[in-house]
Structures are given as C-alpha cells and as structure tokens.
Amino acid sequence: MxxxxxxxxxxxxxxxxxxxxxxxxxxxxxxxxxxxxxxxxxxxxxxxxxxxxxxxxxxxxxxxxxxxxxxxxxxxxxxxxxxxxxxxxxxxxxxxxxxxxxxxxxxxxxxxxxxxxxxxxxxxxxxxxxxxxxxxxxxxxxxxxxxxxxxxxxxxxxxxxxxxxxxxxxxxxxxxxVGIDRWDITIHGAANHAGTTPYSMRRDAGAAAGRILHGLRRLVQAVDAEMVANVGEVRLLPGATNVVPGEARFVVEMRALDPRSLRRAAEALHEEVAAAAAEAGCEATVTPRSSVPxxxxxxxxxxxxxxxxxxxxxxxxxxxxxxxxxxxxxxxxxxxxxxxxxxxxxxxxxxxxxxxxxxxxxxxxxxxxxxxxxxxxxxxxxxxxxx
Ligand SMILES: [Zn+2]
Structure with a gap:
C-alpha cells in the first residue's frame, strides 16, 4: 500500500x-x-x-x-x-x-x-x-x-x-x-631525571605508549579493514618536561560491526601492549572499561x-x-x-x-x-x- x-x-x-x-x-x-x-x-x-x-x-x-x-x-x-x-x-x-x-x-x-x-x-x-x-x-x-x-x-x-x-x-x-569496546591501559615504568638517565637505563612509559598509539591504525585494520580505533587522551605521570614518564595511562576505544573483529583486535592489542612495554623496560596492565555489543x-x-x-x-x-x-x-x-x-x-x-x-x-x-x-x-x- x-x-x-x-x-x-x-x-x-x-x-x-x-x-x-x-x-x-x-x-x-x-x-x-x-x-x-x-x-x-x-x-x-x-x-x-x-x-x-x-x-x-x-x-x-x-x-x-x-x-x-x-x-x-x-x-x-x-x-x-x-x-x-x-x-x-x-x-x-x-x-x-x-x-x-x-x-x-x-x-x-x-x-x-x-x-x-x-x-x-x-x-x-x-x-x-x-x-x-x-x-x-x-x-x-x-x-x-x-x-x-x-x-x-x-x-x-x-x-x-x-x-x-x-x-x-x-x-x-x-x-x-558498530559495537564499541574500551580498554584501560596503564604502562608502569620508572620516573627519572631526563638529563642524566641514559637511554639504556630508562624505563620510559611514555615511549611505550607512543609505540602503541602509532601502531593502532595498522593493528585494527589488519584485523578488519572497516574497523576504527581511537585514543583521545593520554596522561603521562608525573607530567613534567624534565622527568622521564614513570607511568602512562590511556583508553583505547575500538569500533567494529563484527564481534569477531572486536575479539581479534583485543587479542592483538594485548600482545602489542605487552611487547611495547617490554621493549621500554616497563610492565603493563590492560583492563576492560566498557563494552557495547x-x-x-x-x-x-x-x-x-x-x-x-x-x-x-x-x-x-x-x-x-x-x-x-x-x-x-x-x-x-x-x-x-x-x-x-x-x-x-x-x-x-x-x-x-x-x-x-x-x-x-x-x-x-x-x-x-x-x-x-x-x-x-x-x-x-x-x-x-x-x-
Ligand atoms: Zn542522534
């Protein structure tokens, strides 16, 4: 009709x-x-x-x-x-x-x-x-x-x-x-003098965070070409120009229509966070913040x-x-x-x-x-x- x-x-x-x-x-x-x-x-x-x-x-x-x-x-x-x-x-x-x-x-x-x-x-x-x-x-x-x-x-x-x-x-x-999954990520390193601490002895949480942010697009698009991710805010602690960051905190948000893509990207994210933290001599925790299917x-x-x-x-x-x-x-x-x-x-x-x-x-x-x-x-x- x-x-x-x-x-x-x-x-x-x-x-x-x-x-x-x-x-x-x-x-x-x-x-x-x-x-x-x-x-x-x-x-x-x-x-x-x-x-x-x-x-x-x-x-x-x-x-x-x-x-x-x-x-x-x-x-x-x-x-x-x-x-x-x-x-x-x-x-x-x-x-x-x-x-x-x-x-x-x-x-x-x-x-x-x-x-x-x-x-x-x-x-x-x-x-x-x-x-x-x-x-x-x-x-x-x-x-x-x-x-x-x-x-x-x-x-x-x-x-x-x-x-x-x-x-x-x-x-x-x-x-x-799309479903939206958010992950709280914390990188634990060691705050230290930015002038006197040689690179070989730094545990730079900021450097690890930077690697993760830089690789995020490639990480999710390798899983699903339609998928997107975002980090909208990063906190480096203690947050001083002349201090190597001892801690980095940020939220990774990932969006996809296929729940399998969200799962696979989450696995890849866990691996990448662990690898980036290890490379910088740091430890990392990844915890789920919210999930909308x-x-x-x-x-x-x-x-x-x-x-x-x-x-x-x-x-x-x-x-x-x-x-x-x-x-x-x-x-x-x-x-x-x-x-x-x-x-x-x-x-x-x-x-x-x-x-x-x-x-x-x-x-x-x-x-x-x-x-x-x-x-x-x-x-x-x-x-x-x-x-
Ligand atoms: Zn509306």
Whole structure:
C-alpha cells in the first residue's frame, strides 16, 4: 500500500520551530537531556501531537510517544531523540522525530488503515552528556512492558559522517551499528631525571605508549579493514618536561560491526601492549572499561528500507553506522532498521550540522514508504519471547 503524501513544508517548519527551543545565535542548539530547553521541547512535541488529533503520552523515563487515540498494538515505532549535545546541531535526532510526527500525521489525516499500527517517539537522553552514558530512554523502553507491544522500530537520522555526500549518495541503508569496546591501559615504568638517565637505563612509559598509539591504525585494520580505533587522551605521570614518564595511562576505544573483529583486535592489542612495554623496560596492565555489543539491523526491515530507496530512483548504498543510536538498543528486543540522509561535510554535534532541505524532504518521503512496506508484514510478535 502506498503511503499518504507527507508535507515537506510542514516537516521543515516543525524542524525550524523545534530548533528555536534551546536555539543559539550561531544556529546551533543547546538541549542537553534534562535541561529546561529539553523539557520545553518535549512539552512542545506533545502539544504538536495533540494538535494533530493524536494522543500524546510521556512515560516514567521522559520518553514522549504519540499515536492514534484508542489504537491497539502491536505498533511499528518510528522515532529518534530531541536532546542534543552542548552546542549541538538542529538535525541530530530532531530530524527523525519530526519526520516521524509528519508521517503519523499524514497517515492519520488520510484515514490510512495502518495509521493505528504506527507510534512515534522522542527518546529521553540519547546523547548521554551526563553520567548515564546515553540511550537512557530506549534502554528504559526495552525493559518495559510496552516493548512487547511493538512490531518493530524504524529510525531516520542524518549520517553524522562524510561518506554518503563524498560518494554522491542521497540515502543510506544501515546494515548495523558498530559495537564499541574500551580498554584501560596503564604502562608502569620508572620516573627519572631526563638529563642524566641514559637511554639504556630508562624505563620510559611514555615511549611505550607512543609505540602503541602509532601502531593502532595498522593493528585494527589488519584485523578488519572497516574497523576504527581511537585514543583521545593520554596522561603521562608525573607530567613534567624534565622527568622521564614513570607511568602512562590511556583508553583505547575500538569500533567494529563484527564481534569477531572486536575479539581479534583485543587479542592483538594485548600482545602489542605487552611487547611495547617490554621493549621500554616497563610492565603493563590492560583492563576492560566498557563494552557495547554490535547491533545488526533486522534483515526484513532493512529489506523494506532498501525497497523504498530503490523505488525512489535516487542513489543509495548500504553502510555501517559508526555512531551509536537508539536503534542499536531497540534492536536487542525488536526488529529494527535505520535510514540515513547525508550530512554536509560530515559535520555533526556542531552548530554547523547541515543537510539540504530537499534531501531532508526526500529522506522523509522514502522513510514513509519504508514504514508503509513494514506495516504490510504479517503482524506476528514472534520476537517477543513467551508470546
Ligand atoms: Zn542522534
């Protein structure tokens, strides 16, 4: 069944209005989860839902939902988040929520028979600026009874990376969301005088750390060419210009879609850390800090998104999301899939985040088409154990 016409003008006007809540003079947005602006944006969303003759509901975690009044599940959930990082952009999260609202509104207004099987959501605290680590709202939903009333989850989002635009694609179908493993590494050497200690007698923890950082790209790419790793902060102790570092501390973060790649890279990292420490006359400890497993998307929902992209006649490709999303958490309990639109120059988490309005409108249209296809799937809830 074809989706009803959605209004690009109304979608873009909603996006512009939402961007004013917590809006900054530089065009960016400050709507950190729990801030006055974040809560105001959630109240505004609920009022937009009700103004369309729909039912708005906020759960105990702060997630805002909308659906046709008196509708009964299972629902296909469409959404994203309206919180931002400090000095964030107008589109990260907001685009997916506003597109979901426009799609539900259009289905409802058209009296589409599937309107009652749609629900929309703005998840609470996706970004995790505070202590929680993010994905708070989707984590809460996954553990709540409402999860068993969902047939699936679809999320529309900006890519937040440069690949689609650089390669001339207008749409990206997400294969899966990378897993993220972090390792705490400490190199133990000996602090000593930087002028009088000969190289042969140094136990330089900084030199060992330097070798590990330098080799990290080659280490992970030898395991998986699509894999990336990062060290964003290094501490050398005691931290003085004229003292050979007695200790080095840093965190290695590794991201991959294939859990075997994460395991193999971890083994290689352990070996390299031991070798680098030994070469510098040091000892090393490697301890796991955190692990978020990769989230493959649901093949059948991915197929619906692909079919919608193919029918659009626009250039599209499959790609892996290197950034975390609510869809990754949702994929643990319901079938989930994502559609990306390009991010200009790959800029995100910045006031300079931008996607051409025509691409935003097109993405929403293709997303509506994907939702319509997914709504035609037989309404089993086989993924819910015990049901
Ligand atoms: Zn986001």
């Amino acid at each position: 074809t989706p009803p016409r959605i209004s690009a003008d109304r979608l873009l006007a909603d996006l512009a209005e939402l961007a004013r809540i917590g809006g900054r003079p530089d065009g960016g947005v400050d709507r950190v989860a729990g801030s006055e602006a974040d809560l105001a944006a959630r109240r505004w969303l609920a009022s937009r839902i009700e103004a369309a003759g729909l039912e708005a509901r906020t759960d105990a975690a702060g997630n805002v939902f909308g659906r046709v009044p008196h509708s009964r599940g299972p629902w296909l959930l469409l959404g994203s988040h309206t919180d931002t990082v400090p000095a964030g952009g107008r589109l990260d999260g907001a685009y997916g929520v506003m597109a979901a609202l426009e799609i539900l509104r259009a289905f409802h207004e058209a009296g589409h028979p599937s309107a009652e099987q749609l629900e929309i959501v703005s998840f609470y605290d996706e970004e995790g600026v505070g202590a929680g680590g993010g994905l708070a709202g989707s984590t809460y939903l996954c553990a709540s009874e409402h999860a068993a009333e969902l047939s699936g989850y679809l999320e529309l989002h900006i890519e937040q990376g440069p690949r689609l635009e650089a390669e001339g694609f207008e749409l990206g179908v997400v294969d899966g969301i 990769p989230a493959p998307m649901d093949p059948r929902l991915v197929g619906a998104v692909e079919a919608a992209c193919a029918e659009s006649g626009r250039r599209w490709r499959r790609l892996v999301s290197g950034a975390g999303h609510d869809a990754g958490r949702m994929a643990e309990v319901v079938p989930a899939a994502m559609l990306f639109v390009p991010s200009h120059l790959g800029i995100s988490h910045s006031p300079n985040e931008h996607t051409e309005p025509a691409l935003l409108a097109q993405g929403a249209w293709v997303f509506a088409s994907a939702a319509a296809k997914a709504l035609e799937f037989p309404r089993d809830n086989d993924h819910i154990s015990g049901k």
